[in-house]
Structure formats: structure tokens, C-alpha cells
Amino acid sequence: MTTNTLQLLSPATLGDLELTNRMILAPLTRCRAGDRYVPQPMNVTYYAQRASAGLIISEATQVSRNGLGYANTPGIYSQEQIEGWKQITKAVHDKGGKIFLQLWHAGRVAHPDLLEEGDIPIAPSSILADYLADLPNGQFPHVTPRELKLEEIPLIIEQFRQGAKNAQEAGFDGVEIHAGNGYLPDQFLQDNSNHRTDEYGGSIENRARFLLEITQAAIDVWGKERVGVRLSPSSTFNDMHDSNPAATFNYVAQELDRLGIGYLHVVEPRIKGNVTVEDDGKGLGAKFFRPLFGGAIITAGGYTRDTGEEALQNNTADFVAYGRLFLANPDLPKRFALNAELNKYNRNTFYTSGEEGYIDYPSLGDA
Numbered sequence: 260m261t262t263n264t265l266q267l268l269s270p271a272t273l274g275d276l277e278l279t280n281r282m283i284l285a286p287l288t289r290c291r292a293g294d295r296y297v298p299q300p301m302n303v304t305y306y307a308q309r310a311s312a313g314l315i316i317s318e319a320t321q322v323s324r325n326g327l328g329y330a331n332t333p334g335i336y337s338q339e340q341i342e343g344w345k346q347i348t349k350a351v352h353d354k355g356g357k358i359f360l361q362l363w364h365a366g367r368v369a370h371p372d373l374l375e376e377g378d379i380p381i382a383p384s385s386i387l388a389d390y391l392a393d394l395p396n397g398q399f400p401h402v403t404p405r406e407l408k409l410e411e412i413p414l415i416i417e418q419f420r421q422g423a424k425n426a427q428e429a430g431f432d433g434v435e436i437h438a439g440n441g442y443l444p445d446q447f448l449q450d451n452s453n454h455r456t457d458e459y460g461g462s463i464e465n466r467a468r469f470l471l472e473i474t475q476a477a478i479d480v481w482g483k484e485r486v487g488v489r490l491s492p493s494s495t496f497n498d499m500h501d502s503n504p505a506a507t508f509n510y511v512a513q514e515l516d517r518l519g520i521g522y523l524h525v526v527e528p529r530i531k532g533n534v535t536v537e538d539d540g541k542g543l544g545a546k547f548f549r550p551l552f553g554g555a556i557i558t559a560g561g562y563t564r565d566t567g568e569e570a571l572q573n574n575t576a577d578f579v580a581y582g583r584l585f586l587a588n589p590d591l592p593k594r595f596a597l598n599a600e601l602n603k604y605n606r607n608t609f610y611t612s613g614e615e616g617y618i619d620y621p622s623l624g625d626a
């Protein structure tokens with residue numbers, strides 16, 4: 260495969276945005292925000308180093324203090340945080356890149372140890388995520404969350420709307436809603452975590468309502484083309500399960516199509532959160548969504564240069580997101596262009612603090 264035939268490196272439009280290539284920096288939790296969950300200078304360096312992606316999708320960013328799921332993840336609910344993100348969007352734009360903010364609420368996957376004194380996680384239903392939480396001092400069981408009262412749900416939707424507005428003020432090019440990996444919107448969607456009997460639970464239409472309402476709120480702020488949604492229908496990470504995922508996600512895809520969002524971002528079945536498994540071919544990946552959704556599709560999950568290119572060539576997706584490879588290779592598009600050797604990623608520093616494993620991966624030509 261020679262460079263000039265590599266579709267991964269061909270320019271593309273995403274809605275009204277011109278992207279220089281089809282390689283996306285996947286949203287990667289890195290747990291390196293500063294005090295009060297404010298982006299800090301080393302975060303600016305990290306994103307600027309990766310500005311040659313066609314599009315950067317930021318790490319999951321909580322829309323409220325209660326939505327925080329891990330140590331030191333950044334927020335988008337305070338003025339200080341907006342100011343911090345401004346440095347990042349400016350640095351990326353100065354290098355010709357584009358960047359979306361990923362709006363996030365961890366729901367039941369938040370842990371009281373990371374929340375404010377006395378606060379407990381919220382969820383559609385009071386059902387424990389039978390899964391271990393990654394905390395700074397090790398892995399610990401989650402706690403049973405508090406069920407959201409019906410009258411509280413509009414308040415959470417407003418947090419997403421405000422997050423979308425704040426992202427605009429911070430200079431982003433758009434927003435992505437994190438509706439995968441067992442976080443709050445996913446907890447509403449799938450029936451092992453949603454036992455509500457009101458209009459937000461029960462039928463598929465009811466379980467999808469929360470996601471569709473926060474998506475509409477983001478569209479109200481940004482316009483439909485600048486909003487994306489990330490789904491991971493086959494992931495069991497964070498104790499997720501649905502009794503009929505094909506029906507649930509078929510409906511979700513069609514409704515998101517009707518809303519006309521810019522893209523759907525699909526985590527392939529071989530990825531379960533931070534673990535890669537054997538793909539049995541039965542899960543719901545980009546191929547499942549292609550006929551159901553008319554906008555652009557981003558596929559994510561353990562792609563290489565060859566398999567990513569193949570996903571574009573065979574029209575499985577329009578864009579390919581790279582996580583681990585982009586983390587370890589800030590100049591990944593250039594390396595793919597040259598078919599150059601890749602730096603190896605170090606899993607031990609994915610979620611640690613500090614510059615090691617964060618901004619010290621070299622680009623080609625670095626001394």
C-alpha cells in the first residue's frame with residue numbers, strides 16, 4: 260500500500276468541516292487534569308502534539324462534579340475549566356487541527372471516594388455496577404447508586420446542554436456525547452441498568468429518551484452536523500448488558516439518524532473498555548450501523564494501518580479512530596504515510612499522573 264493510495268490520509272468533510280485526513284484521535288481518559296479538574300499546560304502539549312489527526316476527540320470530560328468517574332479527569336462546568344480548554348483548542352487550531360469535546364457523565368460508575376464529601380453516584384436505577392472501579396490507590400468495588408427522581412432528569416440534561424455551550428465558549432469545533440462504556444446515557448439505554456417504570460425506562464423508546472434528549476440539547480447549541488455520539492453496544496465493560504442489543508441499538512441508530520447528527524462513533528465488539536478480546540463476529544460494530552445511519556461513521560478499536568485502511572476501502576466506516584497507537588505516536592498520520600516504525604505504548608502509564616507516558620513519546624525527527 261503506497262501513501263498516495265492510502266484513504267486514511269485523504270482529506271474528507273465531516274458535515275461542514277474540512278478534515279485533512281480520516282484518522283481520528285480516539286477519546287482517551289488520561290487522568291492528568293490539574294486542580295479543580297482544570298486542563299493544565301501539559302494537557303495543551305499533549306493535544307498539540309497530536310494535532311495532525313484529521314480530528315481530535317478529547318478525553319471524556321465530566322459535565323458536572325458528580326459525573327466524574329476517575330481521578331483527575333477534566334471538567335467543562337466551571338469558568339476556570341473553560342479557560343483551560345481554550346489553551347488547548349487554540350494550540351490545536353494553530354497547528355491546523357480540529358477538536359471536539361467529549362461530554363461525559365459517569366453515572367453509577369462514579370465512585371464516592373472521588374466525589375464531594377457525602378455525595379453518591381446517580382443512575383437511572385439503584386443497581387450496582389458489579390465491576391471494579393479504578394481508583395488512584397487500586398481497584399475497588401463500585402457502590403450502589405441512587406436512582407434519579409423523574410424531576411431530576413431535566414437537570415442532568417441541562418448539565419449536558421451547558422457543557423455543550425461551555426465547549427463552544429472554549430473554542431471547540433463540536434461535541435461528542437459519550438453514550439458508551441457503561442456511563443450514564445448507556446445506563447439508561449441498556450436494560451440491565453435501567454429498571455425504571457416511568458417514561459425513561461421499560462420500552463426501548465423510553466430507555467433511549469435520555470440519550471436522544473441530551474443529543475437534542477447539544478444540537479440546539481451546535482447545530483446537528485457538529486454533534487457526534489459514541490456507542491459501544493457490545494461492550495460488557497462496567498457491567499453492561501442488554502436483553503436485545505440488536506433491537507435497542509437499531510432503534511437508537513435510526514433515531515440518531517432522524518436527528519441528523521454529524522457522526523456515529525462505534526466501538527467495535529473486540530473492545531471491552533480497556534481490554535481487547537477475541538471477536539466472535541456476533542457483536543454490533545460499524546457494519547451493523549452502516550445501513551441504519553446516513554451520517555458519517557467513525558469506527559474504533561485496535562485498528563492498525565492495514566486494518567484501518569481496509570475498513571475505509573470496504574466502506575465499513577468513513578473515519579478510523581486510533582487510541583493506543585496515537586497515544587504512543589503523536590505523529591501517527593506521518594508515520595502511516597511513510598509506513599514508518601511505530602513507538603510501542605506502555606500500558607502502565609495510561610492513567611498515571613505526570614509527563615511520563617503522556618508527552619514524552621517522540622515524533623519522527625525528534626532528537
Ligand code: PHB
Binds near residue numbers: 288319439440532533
Ligand atoms: C471511557 O471513558 O470510555 C473509558 C475510560 C477508561 C477506560 C476505558 C474507557 O479504561
